[in-house]
Amino acid sequence: QVQLVQSGAEVKKPGASVKVSCKASGYTFTTYGISWVRQAPGQGLEWMGWISAYNGNTNYAQKFQGRVTMTTDTSTSTTYMELRSLRSDDTAVYYCARVRVAASPGDYWGQGILVTVSS
Amino acid sequence: QSVLTQPPSVSGAPGQRVTISCTGSSSNIGAGYDVHWYQQLPGTAPNLLIYGNNNRPSGVPDRFSGSKSGTSASLAITGLQAEDEADYYCQSYDSSLSGFVVFGGGTKLTVL
Numbered sequence: 001q002v003q004l005v006q007s008g009a010e011v012k013k014p015g016a017s018v019k020v021s022c023k024a025s026g027y028t029f030t031t032y033g034i035s036w037v038r039q040a041p042g043q044g045l046e047w048m049g050w051i052s053a054y055n056g057n058t059n060y061a062q063k064f065q066g067r068v069t070m071t072t073d074t075s076t077s078t079t080y081m082e083l084r085s086l087r088s089d090d091t092a093v094y095y096c097a098r099v100r101v102a103a104s105p106g107d108y109w110g111q112g113i114l115v116t117v118s119s
Numbered sequence: 120q121s122v123l124t125q126p127p128s129v130s131g132a133p134g135q136r137v138t139i140s141c142t143g144s145s146s147n148i149g150a151g152y153d154v155h156w157y158q159q160l161p162g163t164a165p166n167l168l169i170y171g172n173n174n175r176p177s178g179v180p181d182r183f184s185g186s187k188s189g190t191s192a193s194l195a196i197t198g199l200q201a202e203d204e205a206d207y208y209c210q211s212y213d214s215s216l217s218g219f220v221v222f223g224g225g226t227k228l229t230v231l
Contacts, residue, residue: 047220105171
């Protein structure tokens with residue numbers, strides 16, 4: 001069965017970077033992409049960007065341009081999302097979701113990673 | 120401020136029908152881009168409920184249905200059940216500078 005398993009919770013100081021992972025299984029990794037979506041405490045969903053597992057092409061939301069990098073490792077079917085220059089308002093649960101292309105719906109989601117940014 | 124506008128909350132009694140609206144603009148829903156809907160139970164990841172405006176993934180009860188017209192879309196839930204109490208989000212694509220994928224602000228459904 002399709003599964004997306006994300007890495008564990010992180011606590012970071014303002015100005016630091018965080019790199020989280022999303023390991024896929026149960027399907028042919030390179031036939032889908034991965035979107036990253038975050039949710040601040042008590043808030044709604046916010047799309048961060050998308051990466052193709054086929055060729056590594058990316059689309060980032062304008063808000064995160066220059067601060068986010070998404071990569072994939074096809075040998076381990078793992079996608080990574082790095083967010084730099086962290087601020088307190090980056091505190092959120094970060095989800096990965098399997099999608100065909102950026103505009104596609106996420107049909108399988110990871111369990112989410114709580115990233116806390118605090119001094 | 121979300122690009123797609125949803126009511127913050129809706130409510131209904133068990134067995135009733137409720138609808139949740141998702142209002143966009145000419146750069147997203149009105150441009151013909153598909154709308155997808157998610158259900159998010161407390162403390163869990165979103166779950167795909169409706170894709171491509173009105174299609175249900177396998178396993179989603181037919182009590183849930185979606186529609187789209189003009190610059191808006193709607194999610195309808197009939198035969199409301201206590202387990203339907205959750206947050207619901209719409210998603211679409213936006214061709215403006217706001218960038219690609221956009222979500223509604225979410226609607227909290229309370230089953231009375």
